[in-house]
Amino acid sequence: MNPQEIVNKQLEFYNNHNLDGFISTYHDDVKIFNLEDNSVILEGKKALKERYRERFDIFKVHSDIQNRIVVGNKVIDHEYVTGLKKDTIVKAVAIYEIEDSLIKRVWFTFE
Numbered sequence: 001m002n003p004q005e006i007v008n009k010q011l012e013f014y015n016n017h018n019l020d021g022f023i024s025t026y027h028d029d030v031k032i033f034n035l036e037d038n039s040v041i042l043e044g045k046k047a048l049k050e051r052y053r054e055r056f057d058i059f060k061v062h063s064d065i066q067n068r069i070v071v072g073n074k075v076i077d078h079e080y081v082t083g084l085k086k087d088t089i090v091k092a093v094a095i096y097e098i099e100d101s102l103i104k105r106v107w108f109t110f111e
Helices: 003-015 019-024 045-059
Strands: 026-034 040-043 062-071 074-085 088-099 102-110
Touching: 003 019, 003 062, 003 074, 003 088, 003 102, 019 026, 019 045, 026 045, 040 045, 045 074
Parallel strands: 026 102
Antiparallel strands: 026 040, 062 074, 074 088, 088 102
16 A cells, blocks of 8 residues: 555544454554644554543544645645644644655644
């Protein structure tokens, strides 16, 4: 699969709240960063699963892609996310870096 297909699959699992499928699109050594200061938000699949379990089971998050740019092994999505804040659409940018057909690194920034 190419980088865009991998991120599409991850998004499909995300919107269907399929935690195991979602986690399967990520590298074992995944790192997720805050784009603003490059600080690490989480590291590793275990931490990823713990964080997203609540988002899927309780918050019922959903992401709609507004715009996408693909450059080499990076996919940049402008997303509107519901479920993170009550009755609010959160505008976000996610930069996914693909390695070995898995998401290895992600940078997030939120409006």
